[in-house]
Amino acid sequence: MPDKTITCQNCQAIFVYSEYEQKIDQARGTAEPTYCTICKAIKSSEAKHPPKPKTS
Numbered sequence: 001m002p003d004k005t006i007t008c009q010n011c012q013a014i015f016v017y018s019e020y021e022q023k024i025d026q027a028r029g030t031a032e033p034t035y036c037t038i039c040k041a042i043k044s045s046e047a048k049h050p051p052k053p054k055t056s
C-alpha cells in the first residue's frame with residue numbers, strides 16, 4: 001500500500017498519510033484522516049478544554 005497524500009479539510013495543507021498509519025487505522029477500523037496532524041491536535045485539545053461560555 002503506497003503512502004497517500006491528503007488535503008486537510010480545515011487548513012487545506014497537504015499531508016502524508018503513510019503506509020504505516022494506514023495499517024494502524026485499518027487494524028483499528030478507523031477511517032482515513034481528514035485533518036492534518038496540527039489541526040487534529042488543535043481539535044483534540046479543544047475537545048479536552050472546550051471554550052467556557054461567558055457568564056458575565
Ligand SMILES: [Zn+2]
Pocket residue numbers: 008009010011012013035036037038039040
Ligand atoms: Zn490542517
